[in-house]
Amino acid sequence: MAILAVLIHLLYHREFADAAIPNDCFAATAASTGENALPKMVCLTFDDGPSTNTQPILKILAEEKVPATFFVCAQDINQEYLPLVRTIAQQGHQVAMHSASHRYAKIYQSTDAFWQDIKALRQALEPYLSLEDLTWLRFPGGSTNTVSSKYGGSGIMQSLKAQTEEKGWHWIDWNVCGEDATASHPNAEKILHNIQEDAAEHTTCVVLLHDTKATDQTVEALPSIIDWFRQEGYTFCTVEQMVQLQSGGE
Numbered sequence: 001m002a003i004l005a006v007l008i009h010l011l012y013h014r015e016f017a018d019a020a021i022p023n024d025c026f027a028a029t030a031a032s033t034g035e036n037a038l039p040k041m042v043c044l045t046f047d048d049g050p051s052t053n054t055q056p057i058l059k060i061l062a063e064e065k066v067p068a069t070f071f072v073c074a075q076d077i078n079q080e081y082l083p084l085v086r087t088i089a090q091q092g093h094q095v096a097m098h099s100a101s102h103r104y105a106k107i108y109q110s111t112d113a114f115w116q117d118i119k120a121l122r123q124a125l126e127p128y129l130s131l132e133d134l135t136w137l138r139f140p141g142g143s144t145n146t147v148s149s150k151y152g153g154s155g156i157m158q159s160l161k162a163q164t165e166e167k168g169w170h171w172i173d174w175n176v177c178g179e180d181a182t183a184s185h186p187n188a189e190k191i192l193h194n195i196q197e198d199a200a201e202h203t204t205c206v207v208l209l210h211d212t213k214a215t216d217q218t219v220e221a222l223p224s225i226i227d228w229f230r231q232e233g234y235t236f237c238t239v240e241q242m243v244q245l246q247s248g249g250e
């Protein structure tokens with residue numbers, strides 16, 4: 001175990017040492033390929049749920065014994081599914097923050113507006129889990145999105161990233177994208193193909209998927225996505241576990 005932790009630590013710093021970002025933050029373009037036999041890790045992440053598609057995803061993850069991370073929302077549209085965050089946490093997955101409203105024009109109007117939205121999200125989740133465990137965040141659109149500047153000015157993402165770290169929280173993007181929530185509504189086969197294409201470049205993969213009511217093809221694709229990463233020799237972990245492993249913790 002100790003050796004594995006050290007190797008993962010090396011891998012982590014090897015992959016991200018060149019990126020001008022803090023070690024606990026990934027950017028879409030940050031990782032590069034390790035050419036030797038260091039352990040490969042994959043974090044499956046699901047954004048914008050919970051929804052009607054969350055339970056089927058949990059069922060597959062349980063059958064496959066694969067942990068995942070859910071960056072959740074608390075919108076009017078998914079109110080009735082919010083209690084599922086308790087189940088998600090109880091089944092050993094990580095629940096993390098995404099946004100209450102997910103409306104760019106609202107949340108990116110100012111840093112205050114953004115934190116108001118996160119406060120609303122935490123309040124909505126409070127009945128179902130311990131808020132102390134909610135320390136990871138994924139910015140809607142990612143940390144390098146440019147749409148936010150239209151509403152909150154060009155420096156808003158920089159400010160939000162700094163403020164997240166000041167709170168002692170962490171943020172994370174992704175480096176592999178299923179493109180499962182795009183307007184073209186890709187089928188399961190295409191989602192798997194998108195992932196295979198992106199993942200080929202990385203020994204540590206943070207995979208962006210979605211569990212909204214529109215992404216039933218993600219559910220369809222999930223068993224083959226898991227199979228493929230397994231065949232390629234990746235270990236599945238939550239975002240939190242990945243960072244604990246890389247820092248040498250248990």
Ligand SMILES: [Zn+2]
Nearest residue numbers: 047048140141
């Ligand atoms: Zn989102």
